[in-house]
Amino acid sequence: MFTTKPELGASVTKLVEGVGDAKAPVPATFASKSPRPSAGKMVPSIIGEDLTITGNVTSKGEIQVDGEIQGDIHCNSLLLGDKSQVRGEVVAEEIVVRGRLVGSIKGLRITLQAPSHVEGDIYHQSLAIEPGAYFEGKSRRSDNPLAEMKTPGTNGSASSGSHSAERSPSVSSPSLLPPVAAE
DSSP states (O other): OOOOOOOTTOOOEEEOTTSSSSOOEEEHHHHHSOSSOOTTSOOOEEEOTTOEEESOEEOSSEEEEOSEEESOEEOSEEEEOTTOEEESOEEEEEEEEOSEEESOEEEEEEEEOTTOEEESOEEEEEEEEOTTOEEESOEEEOSOHHHHHHSTTSTTOHHHHHHHHHSOTTOOOGGGSOOOOOO
């Protein structure tokens, strides 16, 4: 009638119905959880506090940074934790910054939360800056900041492409003129 609790280090097994013809003991962890995440929700890649990466980081999913990255980050979704430190360009659809970032940010939805410290330009579709967040740089709204980044001929800079479009046709820049051969 009464059962005893398992000891602290003892493994627990659970009978699962519908697995094969006989009821076989299956560890409780497998019975309660799916062995892999669903296609809609991926598990984030986590860069821990004790990890320093020198070089660029690229992912098709979500990245959570609690450590230090000296390089660019390109991903779908990015969370920079309280103790994170990033030096480089950040490009993602959704970006939440709580740590320190020195470099430009390009994203659709960007949030700078209270302990964040950002030094660099932000190119965004939507930007939220909470009280207590530090931001030094310029902010430029765009309908699609990620597409501007990928346009050829801008040398990876959205600002150089937008400045040339704003110039009047009568103004010419010496850097755009063909070189003159000396005789």
